[in-house]
Amino acid sequence: MDEPIEQRPEDDWVDQDLLTRELAGSLLDEEIxxxxxxxxxxxRGVGGDDIVMSRADMARRLAAMEAIRADVDVNVTIQF
Structure with missing residues (x-):
């Protein structure tokens, strides 16, 4: 007979959020x-098939991603 699994009274979302923040940060790093x-x-005038926006739009997108990335690094403390 299988042993019953003890359920903790707290949700485990805190651990999942930390992993999600770490993953989000690494994905943002790659896209940045x-x-x-x-x-x-x-x-440099090289171009490429993956360039679909103007330079100004790309610069705005980069600035937005960098701002979001800075927020991902902020430590979040959850008290119970």
């Missing part, structure tokens, strides 16, 4: 690097 590369290629 990719956007910087696209801007650099536009500046």
């Amino acid at each position: 690097a990719a956007e910087r590369d696209r801007i650099d290629r536009v500046d």
Whole structure:
């Protein structure tokens, strides 16, 4: 017979949120690097199939991603 699983009274969302924040941060890091590369290629006149916006739009997008990334790094403390 299987042993019953003891259920804790607290939700485990806190741990999941931390993992989600870490994953979100790493995904943002990758996209920020990719956007910087696209801007650099536009500046050098190289271009590419993945460049679908104007340089100004890419710069605005990069600034927005960097601002969001800064917020992901903020430590969140949850007290019970």
